[in-house]
Amino acid sequence: xxxxxxxxxxxxxxxxxxxxxxxxxxxxxxxxxxxxxxxxxxxxxxxxxxxxxxxxxxxxxxxxxxxxxxxxxxxxxxxxxxxxxxxxxxxxxxxxxxxxxxxxxxxxxxxxxxxxxxxxxxxxxxxxxxxxxxxxxxxxxxxxxxxxxxxxxxxxxxxxxxxxxxxxxxxxxxxxxxxxxxxxxxxxx
Amino acid sequence: xxxxxxxxxxxxxxxxxxxxxxxxxxxxxxxxxxxxxxxxxxxxxxxxxxxxxxxxxxxxxxxxxxxxxxxxxxxxxxxxxxxxxxxxxxxxxxxxxxxxxxxxxxxxxxxxxxxxxxxxxxxxxxxxxxxxxxxxxxxxxxxxxxxxxxxxxxxxxxxxxxxxxxxxxxxxxxxxxxxxxxxxxxxxx
Numbered sequence: 001x002x003x004x005x006x007x008x009x010x011x012x013x014x015x016x017x018x019x020x021x022x023x024x025x026x027x028x029x030x031x032x033x034x035x036x037x038x039x040x041x042x043x044x045x046x047x048x049x050x051x052x053x054x055x056x057x058x059x060x061x062x063x064x065x066x067x068x069x070x071x072x073x074x075x076x077x078x079x080x081x082x083x084x085x086x087x088x089x090x091x092x093x094x095x096x097x098x099x100x101x102x103x104x105x106x107x108x109x110x111x112x113x114x115x116x117x118x119x120x121x122x123x124x125x126x127x128x129x130x131x132x133x134x135x136x137x138x139x140x141x142x143x144x145x146x147x148x149x150x151x152x153x154x155x156x157x158x159x160x161x162x163x164x165x166x167x168x169x170x171x172x173x174x175x176x177x178x179x180x181x182x183x184x185x186x187x188x189x
Numbered sequence: 190x191x192x193x194x195x196x197x198x199x200x201x202x203x204x205x206x207x208x209x210x211x212x213x214x215x216x217x218x219x220x221x222x223x224x225x226x227x228x229x230x231x232x233x234x235x236x237x238x239x240x241x242x243x244x245x246x247x248x249x250x251x252x253x254x255x256x257x258x259x260x261x262x263x264x265x266x267x268x269x270x271x272x273x274x275x276x277x278x279x280x281x282x283x284x285x286x287x288x289x290x291x292x293x294x295x296x297x298x299x300x301x302x303x304x305x306x307x308x309x310x311x312x313x314x315x316x317x318x319x320x321x322x323x324x325x326x327x328x329x330x331x332x333x334x335x336x337x338x339x340x341x342x343x344x345x346x347x348x349x350x351x352x353x354x355x356x357x358x359x360x361x362x363x364x365x366x367x368x369x370x371x372x373x374x375x376x377x378x
Binding site: 042 | 199225227229230231235236237238239240241271273274275276277279286288290318319320321322323324325326327328329330331332359361362363374375376377378
């Protein structure tokens with residue numbers, strides 16, 4: 001009989017803990033699945049939008065996840081209109097899908113000066129492209145990178161709910177909500 | 190001087206063609222990045238939802254992508270309310286993000302009988318779980334799998350626009366729209 005490689009998947013509390021282990025790992029390990037979640041938002045016309053982002057911080061106690069972005073990007077405009085965001089991670093190694101419902105605060109200026117100061121020069125270059133992200137250009141390289149603190153924003157995602165599916169030999173699905181202290185309950189997968 | 194591993198990224202037409210090469214590869218190769226896109230929809234309360242799906246068909250000429258699902262899943266309810274869906278693929282090997290805007294037709298019954306007939310028995314078991322997907326259950330395995338053709342649906346996603354980002358040594362971003370015959374234009378990344 002084989003040893004279960006994912007014993008944490010059979011219990012609500014250990015499954016919840018494992019989700020945060022993998023999220024925290026994503027912040028520090030560029031090869032971890034949670035390094036690059038998909039962030040889904042709703043555009044002002046009501047349509048869905050999704051893109052890859054990089055996970056920059058994960059705080060289990062506060063239940064928050066941080067993403068860095070250019071303040072002029074479409075996702076900031078979308079989140080200014082509707083602060084709800086879904087974050088999604090599929091971890092093939094853990095056979096685990098984590099769906100995260102969150103509400104996002106867009107932090108800028110003095111609130112993020114300490115974070116900006118710690119970024120490597122190369123990372124700072126990601127914020128402040130001219131023209132702004134998404135502006136049409138004639139040729140593919142008709143843009144310049146010039147670090148600009150005024151274009152730097154941190155999206156602080158306060159997690160409201162987690163929907164977790166483990167696709168082991170048997171499938172298990174659980175939902176956890178902030179409003180009930182993350183106690184969790186099972187769902188049919 | 191190193192050879193550019195992704196020469197297709199520098200030209201609008203070859204970049205567009207490569208996107209479809211990778212999508213078609215996703216249908217046939219379970220290890221390809223496009224095998225498991227993230228599907229983002231909008232729930233009836235207006236909030237974003239995202240989950241992993243499996244790409245089952247890709248037709249470049251028609252500009253359509255197929256996904257199979259349980260007719261009773263939340264994504265079907267969401268798409269019945271608003272048929273817009275975003276599909277998202279991050280292909281780490283190609284350094285390529287593909288964001289797909291689509292409108293979804295929910296196909297069932299006679300329309301999908303031929304597709305159902307070709308599914309392996311094990312795949313058919315994914316459609317018809319009792320209770321339905323997302324229903325609360327007391328214990329994690331309090332559900333049964335019983336193939337049910339009446340629960341089988343094909344989400345046929347008609348692509349309306351593609352937003353493609355290539356993260357090579359230099360970043361390039363292009364947008365293609367059905368309305369302009371997929372000619373494409375460059376955007377600041």
